[in-house]
Amino acid sequence: MIRINITKQLRLAHENTQLSIGTTIPSNTITAIYGPSGAGKTTLLKILAGLVQPEQGAVEVNGRIWLDTARRVCLPPQQRSIGFVFQEYALFPHMTVQQNLQFAAGKNGDKSYIDKLLHLVKMEAFIHAKPSQLSGGQQQRIALIRALVRKPQLLLLDEPLSALDDAMRHELRTELYHIQQQLQITTLLVSHDISEVYTLASNLIHLEHGKVVFQGEPQQLFGAASLSSTLQLTGEVLQVIPDGAIYTVEVLTGKNIIRVTAGEHDIAKLQTGDKVCLFVKAYTIALKKMNG
Amino acid sequence: MSIDWQPFLLTLQLALATTLILFVIGIPLAAFLAFTRFRFKAIPEAIIGLPLVLPPSVLGFYLLLLLSPASVFGHWLDTWFNVRLLFTFWGLVAGSVIYSLPFMVQPVQAGLQSLPLSLRHASYTLGKSRWQTFIHVLLPNIKPSLITGIVLSFAHTIGEFGLVLMIGGNLPGKTQTASIAIYDEVESLNYATAHVYAAILLLFSFAILLLVYSIRKKLQGSITGL
Numbered sequence: 001m002i003r004i005n006i007t008k009q010l011r012l013a014h015e016n017t018q019l020s021i022g023t024t025i026p027s028n029t030i031t032a033i034y035g036p037s038g039a040g041k042t043t044l045l046k047i048l049a050g051l052v053q054p055e056q057g058a059v060e061v062n063g064r065i066w067l068d069t070a071r072r073v074c075l076p077p078q079q080r081s082i083g084f085v086f087q088e089y090a091l092f093p094h095m096t097v098q099q100n101l102q103f104a105a106g107k108n109g110d111k112s113y114i115d116k117l118l119h120l121v122k123m124e125a126f127i128h129a130k131p132s133q134l135s136g137g138q139q140q141r142i143a144l145i146r147a148l149v150r151k152p153q154l155l156l157l158d159e160p161l162s163a164l165d166d167a168m169r170h171e172l173r174t175e176l177y178h179i180q181q182q183l184q185i186t187t188l189l190v191s192h193d194i195s196e197v198y199t200l201a202s203n204l205i206h207l208e209h210g211k212v213v214f215q216g217e218p219q220q221l222f223g224a225a226s227l228s229s230t231l232q233l234t235g236e237v238l239q240v241i242p243d244g245a246i247y248t249v250e251v252l253t254g255k256n257i258i259r260v261t262a263g264e265h266d267i268a269k270l271q272t273g274d275k276v277c278l279f280v281k282a283y284t285i286a287l288k289k290m291n292g
Numbered sequence: 293m294s295i296d297w298q299p300f301l302l303t304l305q306l307a308l309a310t311t312l313i314l315f316v317i318g319i320p321l322a323a324f325l326a327f328t329r330f331r332f333k334a335i336p337e338a339i340i341g342l343p344l345v346l347p348p349s350v351l352g353f354y355l356l357l358l359l360s361p362a363s364v365f366g367h368w369l370d371t372w373f374n375v376r377l378l379f380t381f382w383g384l385v386a387g388s389v390i391y392s393l394p395f396m397v398q399p400v401q402a403g404l405q406s407l408p409l410s411l412r413h414a415s416y417t418l419g420k421s422r423w424q425t426f427i428h429v430l431l432p433n434i435k436p437s438l439i440t441g442i443v444l445s446f447a448h449t450i451g452e453f454g455l456v457l458m459i460g461g462n463l464p465g466k467t468q469t470a471s472i473a474i475y476d477e478v479e480s481l482n483y484a485t486a487h488v489y490a491a492i493l494l495l496f497s498f499a500i501l502l503l504v505y506s507i508r509k510k511l512q513g514s515i516t517g518l
Contacts, residue, residue: 046413049413049417050416051413051416051417076416077413077416077417078416078419078420078421080417082417083417084413084414084417086410086413086414088408088410090408090410090411090413090414091414092411092414092415092429092433093433094432094433103418103420103428104418106419146418147417147418149418150418150419156417
């Protein structure tokens, strides 16, 4: 169990907010930290890693105090039992895959554990490759197992899949899930991707403007309305096109553009870029597998 | 016509000694400037960069005053260590180190600053100390900058003139470097020798730069893996 209670001033380009978080995170599961950019997700992760120091607060991991500003305790990252996976992989470019893993493990590292992890992500054939010879997905697999080599108590993932293309992201998401299931390591996943959060995490912390606005199961946040017979989509207004007495509104949801007919009243305060919710009453929603 | 190789030998010795010392003190200095949060970091940066804009004779003049046994510092060196640097080889080395300092520090500092922060952070989270991170992660990834620093310092020392003349004088075998020897020969209207000296220096400098640029391309290739 991880107890967090911290405050930190966030200086962003357009505004200053205060990151102020008090929460506990259960062990052996994946907890997602979800929210828009600038909400403080990555800063929270870096505070846990010891890479950023908060002005005030305490962090306690499995009964051990990592940070307590009141008692002037702040363990450096080297003394915290963590594995950190960066968005941009951060593999050491001058070392081969094997050297990256061995450097992480240290001189007395467990060689057989490295082999086990390599097998887990099916990368045994690439041990002599330099990071630049690998694809993005392969690099992130190595970055993931490099973070696990030292058997940390806490795995911190900072948008680990966001630099990958769709197909690779799906593949790695599944792998990540299985690895976590197998190792049962307490994991914090920073993400702004709903599907990622929904499929991976069993616990969710929703941050906005530096504050926790929701904590619980992802299904509670995203799935509440979906079990009723109302089909609901959220999207972004692309255009409002006048069409005689009425209007056509183009809304982007995911990768689809949906055209909606709207009256004068509906479009009164609507502007391009606004977030909107589309819903229909549907009594029989059909499901059809797509080709490919 | 027999060529006196002494000035070239002396120049090489001076450049080697200077580069070696600069390598040892330049890298920690560059690392400090690259990573410090010191508020007035611009001050040491400006001091180190001074030789880039200052006429060598100005620097030489102040060093001449500073190292002279009549000055407090020169007197202290003389009485405590029995060292007199003025008009000696090691005096030239000391002057050259100051004069070429920015040529070592600036490329290395720029190289270190260009590395992504996540590289350092990744190493810290893997339990590596700052020192281990510096030696095993950062330095190997700025090889082109290190080579640039070494070569520029070396080449710059070879090309020195004004500073050497001010604090070294023109003592054959002791402080007469190749560039001074050329000046000396021209002064004595000995154009043939001056021609030979100048041509050798030109070819030598060109060869060094050629070598470096070809190596650097290869090195960069090995780092990006292309």
